[in-house]
Amino acid sequence: MATVLTPRDYKSDVHINWCPGCGDFGIVNAIQMALAELKLPPHRVAVFSGIGCSGKTPHYIHAYGYHTLHGRVLPVATGAKLSNKDLTVLAVGGDGDGYGIGSGYFVNSGRRNVDITYIVFNNSVYGLTKGQGSPTLKKGLRTKSMPEAAIQDGINPLALAVSSGYTFVARGFALDPRGLAGLIAAGVRHRGSSFIDVLQTCPTYNDLYTAEWYNHTQAGGPRLYRLAETGYDGKVKDPADADEVVAKKVQAIAKSYEWGEKIPVGVYYEVDLPTYEDALADRNPRYGQEALVDTDFADRDVDPLLDALR
Amino acid sequence: MGHDDLTWLIGGPQGGGINAAAEGFAKAATRAGYRVIANIEYHSNIMGEHSYYRVRVGQDGRRNVSERVHVLVALDDETLVGERHAAFPGFKGHVQEVVPGGAVVFDGNDDPGEHGDDVLLCPVPYLELLEQALKGSSREGQAARLKVMTNVVAVGASLALMDFDLPRYQDSLRAEFGGRRADLGELNAKAAALGYEYVRERFADGFAFRLPRVAPPKGRAPLFIRGPQAAAIGKLKAGLGFQSYYPISPATDENVYLEAHQRDQGLVVVQTEDEISAINMAVGAAHAGVRSSTSTSGPGLSLMVEGLGFAAMTEAAGPVLVLWSRGGPSTGLPTRQEQADLRFALQPGHGEFPHLLVAPGDVHEIVRDAYEAFNWADRYQMPVLVLVDKALGTTYVTTDDLGLDRLPPIDRGARFHESANGNAKEDYLRYDFSEGNVTPRSVPGQAGGIYWSTTDEHDPRGHITEDAENRIRMQEKRMGKLDLALREIPADRFLTLHGPKNADITIVGWGSTKGPILDALEILAREDKVKANFLQVRIMRPFPADAVAAILRAAKKTVLVECNYTGQLGLLIREQTGIALDQSIVKYDGRPFSEEELLDGLRHVIAEGPGRLMVSHRLG
Numbered sequence: 001m002a003t004v005l006t007p008r009d010y011k012s013d014v015h016i017n018w019c020p021g022c023g024d025f026g027i028v029n030a031i032q033m034a035l036a037e038l039k040l041p042p043h044r045v046a047v048f049s050g051i052g053c054s055g056k057t058p059h060y061i062h063a064y065g066y067h068t069l070h071g072r073v074l075p076v077a078t079g080a081k082l083s084n085k086d087l088t089v090l091a092v093g094g095d096g097d098g099y100g101i102g103s104g105y106f107v108n109s110g111r112r113n114v115d116i117t118y119i120v121f122n123n124s125v126y127g128l129t130k131g132q133g134s135p136t137l138k139k140g141l142r143t144k145s146m147p148e149a150a151i152q153d154g155i156n157p158l159a160l161a162v163s164s165g166y167t168f169v170a171r172g173f174a175l176d177p178r179g180l181a182g183l184i185a186a187g188v189r190h191r192g193s194s195f196i197d198v199l200q201t202c203p204t205y206n207d208l209y210t211a212e213w214y215n216h217t218q219a220g221g222p223r224l225y226r227l228a229e230t231g232y233d234g235k236v237k238d239p240a241d242a243d244e245v246v247a248k249k250v251q252a253i254a255k256s257y258e259w260g261e262k263i264p265v266g267v268y269y270e271v272d273l274p275t276y277e278d279a280l281a282d283r284n285p286r287y288g289q290e291a292l293v294d295t296d297f298a299d300r301d302v303d304p305l306l307d308a309l310r
Numbered sequence: 311m312g313h314d315d316l317t318w319l320i321g322g323p324q325g326g327g328i329n330a331a332a333e334g335f336a337k338a339a340t341r342a343g344y345r346v347i348a349n350i351e352y353h354s355n356i357m358g359e360h361s362y363y364r365v366r367v368g369q370d371g372r373r374n375v376s377e378r379v380h381v382l383v384a385l386d387d388e389t390l391v392g393e394r395h396a397a398f399p400g401f402k403g404h405v406q407e408v409v410p411g412g413a414v415v416f417d418g419n420d421d422p423g424e425h426g427d428d429v430l431l432c433p434v435p436y437l438e439l440l441e442q443a444l445k446g447s448s449r450e451g452q453a454a455r456l457k458v459m460t461n462v463v464a465v466g467a468s469l470a471l472m473d474f475d476l477p478r479y480q481d482s483l484r485a486e487f488g489g490r491r492a493d494l495g496e497l498n499a500k501a502a503a504l505g506y507e508y509v510r511e512r513f514a515d516g517f518a519f520r521l522p523r524v525a526p527p528k529g530r531a532p533l534f535i536r537g538p539q540a541a542a543i544g545k546l547k548a549g550l551g552f553q554s555y556y557p558i559s560p561a562t563d564e565n566v567y568l569e570a571h572q573r574d575q576g577l578v579v580v581q582t583e584d585e586i587s588a589i590n591m592a593v594g595a596a597h598a599g600v601r602s603s604t605s606t607s608g609p610g611l612s613l614m615v616e617g618l619g620f621a622a623m624t625e626a627a628g629p630v631l632v633l634w635s636r637g638g639p640s641t642g643l644p645t646r647q648e649q650a651d652l653r654f655a656l657q658p659g660h661g662e663f664p665h666l667l668v669a670p671g672d673v674h675e676i677v678r679d680a681y682e683a684f685n686w687a688d689r690y691q692m693p694v695l696v697l698v699d700k701a702l703g704t705t706y707v708t709t710d711d712l713g714l715d716r717l718p719p720i721d722r723g724a725r726f727h728e729s730a731n732g733n734a735k736e737d738y739l740r741y742d743f744s745e746g747n748v749t750p751r752s753v754p755g756q757a758g759g760i761y762w763s764t765t766d767e768h769d770p771r772g773h774i775t776e777d778a779e780n781r782i783r784m785q786e787k788r789m790g791k792l793d794l795a796l797r798e799i800p801a802d803r804f805l806t807l808h809g810p811k812n813a814d815i816t817i818v819g820w821g822s823t824k825g826p827i828l829d830a831l832e833i834l835a836r837e838d839k840v841k842a843n844f845l846q847v848r849i850m851r852p853f854p855a856d857a858v859a860a861i862l863r864a865a866k867k868t869v870l871v872e873c874n875y876t877g878q879l880g881l882l883i884r885e886q887t888g889i890a891l892d893q894s895i896v897k898y899d900g901r902p903f904s905e906e907e908l909l910d911g912l913r914h915v916i917a918e919g920p921g922r923l924m925v926s927h928r929l930g
Contacts, residue, residue, distance in 0.1 A: 007549070012762075041762060043755065043756060043757045043759065044753040062760065063760065064755075064760055064761065064762075065596060065761070066763050067764035067765060067766065067774075068590070069590065069765055071614055072587075072590040072616075072617070075554075075582065075594065076594035076597075078591055079590065079592060079593065079594025079595040080595065080598040081576055081594075082580070082591075082756060083551065083552055083578075083595040083600040084599070084753075085600070087598070087755055104583055104584060104587070108582070108583035230436070234867070274843060282577055283572055283698055284575050289737070290577060290680065291755075292552065292600050293598055293599040293755070294598050295551065297546075297550070297551060297601075298720055300712070302547060302548060304541060304576075305539075305542075305546070306712070309534055309535050310340075310532065310533055310534070310535045
């Protein structure tokens with residue numbers, strides 16, 4: 001194996017069939033850049049996806065790839081990670097996939113804090129089914145293929161992630177692959193459930209949130225700005241300090257409502273807490289010592305169970 | 311001399327300690343050397359509704375419960391006379407089930423209601439005796455708070471009638487309370503003795519139904535076990551590493567049992583947010599190379615079906631899904647018996663995909679099938695369903711041996727081994743169809759084994775394709791694994807013909823009716839001089855059509871026995887063999903077949919012509 005890994009080592013040879021100019025290209029490039037930066041051998045990485053345009057992502061990455069079911073990517077990724085704690089597990093999906101049909105899994109995965117990184121391609125539309133409004137499309141908005149404006153409101157995924165228990169909550173931008181790669185690498189390095197909502201353009205169906213819209217406010221400057229450049233610090237210094245934890249969560253949720261002329265990107269919230277795997281290792285030290293998949297159960301002794309039934 | 315087949319029934323309000331009371335006696339009887347079968351019937355309710363435990367004790371090892379009660383222990387008034395206040399009263403009390411010469415133990419304050427002339431009434435002052443038991447202890451005066459202990463007084467009282475060895479029961483009570491609660495064990499033992507003495511002095515003389523004293527088992531006592539424990543033990547022996555579940559009756563017992571053994575058995579059990587999450591976690595674990603499983607019942611399977619299609623489409627080595635079937639449709643009868651999910655379990659999802667379906671008929675078969683399901687999942691790279699109907703989930707039996715030392719070896723199927731090429735890009739084809747139906751599988755983390763998988767139709771590398779020729783080959787690769795399984799799995803695993811090869815009547819069934827039908831064969835041969843045999847179908851998919859057809863063509867008269875409305879195995883047999891069974895006995899009242907019901911039904915259809923007979927429990 002090559003000693004120096006480059007983004008190219010994580011590219012598969014599959015033809016990418018996303019629309020020309022799709023924001024997804026930037027995200028898949030960012031994932032490959034992040035994996036190279038982390039120097040992870042491709043066979044130690046598994047990428048899971050849901051269904052939709054974003055669901056095709058694993059096919060374009062040279063790593064173990066699982067293109068699963070609509071909305072169910074987090075349970076599948078969780079089952080795999082708990083079975084092999086040494087794997088680097090990425091889960092990807094769209095905003096319809098994660099915040100609509102998969103919303104229950106999005107919330108409950110936050111409760112567990114399994115060490116995985118979840119990247120959501122958020123473009124406010126259902127692309128593959130030709131442009132219906134998604135759970136992040138705000139009430140009153142209408143993209144070009146919708147017959148009527150939305151009369152359901154959009155959710156705030158960052159606020160939902162913070163309150164669900166994700167221990168790393170960030171927002172990136174698909175058209176800034178380098179910046180996004182940094183967030184993804186930080187998310188993978190973070191021990192625990194990392195969530196990255198990626199603002200993604202859909203040039204075919206979303207004529208509201210276009211590249212032009214993101215890059216130019218009415219006043220002329222870019223809408224997006226980096227939280228880190230404003231002195232914002234979302235990281236909890238002392239996870240045992242309940243007051244600080246709450247204050248940082250409130251700060252992140254307040255920040256997540258900043259939308260319009262100015263939209264922040266970067267890490268909104270981060271805290272180091274024991275993972276689900278840590279809790280399993282507390283129950284059973286062997287779990288912490290070797291991956292479950294490597295544990296040999298052939299010599300299992302069930303005699304004590306039988307004796308309890310006598 | 312004693313009476314070697316007694317049915318003892320205890321009834322009371324749910325949540326009032328009835329399970330512990332009944333299981334305490336049943337376990338003591340097992341340790342004393344009797345063979346026991348015990349079944350609980352209960353409501354979907356935490357506290358207050360009527361529940362009852364039927365315990366049949368003897369030396370022969372009956373495989374079914376009987377409606378004929380010899381000793382009734384009533385913990386409340388409803389047990390005696392049924393529902394007084396229901397708008398549509400169905401349950402009329404257990405007193406009517408007591409046989410002539412039998413006895414009723416009840417609280418002196420209750421009215422036993424109408425009963426046969428020859429029934430011995432034994433009113434016992436439960437609370438007073440409990441107060442006496444507590445006297446002088448640190449818990450004196452707390453009888454009202456410890457009212458659950460009146461159960462022990464009642465059980466002790468009933469033991470005097472049957473001449474059961476009291477110290478045996480007291481030992482089993484003490485065993486329930488260890489450590490700081492050891493004093494409670496002693497108090498319970500005392501309460502049992504007071505009940506025992508009360509009845510022995512006043513009522514027990516001349517009671518007809520006494521148990522013969524038997525020699526206690528040499529060496530280790532037999533096992534007293536029911537389905538959920540058997541399934542869990544089979545899975546653990548198979549090397550189960552990961553179980554995910556969402557709470558649902560009656561599957562919860564198995565899940566919680568496994569959860570309780572996470573530390574000592576080293577497995578991971580995850581309680582998920584719903585059944586969809588449970589199945590998908592298990593699929594993820596299977597793809598990651600761990601033997602994984604989930605357990606649910608019908609409503610849960612309704613949610614899990616897309617996950618099964620996912621597992622089959624991506625040729626995951628599993629998961630194993632144990633389906634504890636209960637009364638449907640929809641929420642149905644959550645805690646009651648039915649065999650109505652067979653046809654659903656045969657086609658659990660949209661599209662055409664392979665899976666194995668096996669339906670064990672007793673605790674031994676549950677152990678074996680839950681174990682071997684993992685071998686099949688690995689060998690054929692498909693999900694495996696183990697369908698167990700609720701009666702097996704709540705029926706305890708006595709057995710000496712689960713057959714663990716006769717299990718076949720663990721078989722992980724065809725596996726990819728790291729190639730000399732190391733991590734060369736994309737030389738491994740996870741869905742290669744050039745070398746037969748099953749492709750050696752790699753697991754994530756293995757160098758050189760990188761593959762892709764998708765729930766879309768895919769090419770040998772695992773990438774999406776809608777190419778027509780590829781579709782044909784891929785569908786044939788997947789579905790052909792069923793033909794492979796049909797050829798490779800030994801014939802005797804698919805079905806069993808119990809009883810004489812040539813018989814006047816051939817009974818056909820599956821699942822929990824196995825025991826009741828085997829008992830019925832013996833009784834028909836002995837009492838009716840009817841020569842009957844029993845075709846038990848166990849593996850339902852792939853279906854052993856040729857073997858079933860051969861047996862049915864040779865049969866003189868065929869009778870289907872099932873706990874459902876439509877006779878689902880009969881429909882499957884007709885679909886697969888073209889053979890329509892002559893007669894059927896069906897039952898869909900939410901209760902398992904009693905011995906009497908099944909015999910009445912069989913005697914009826916033997917005497918009558920072709921047709922369908924519905925039978926129903928007369929009580930409870």
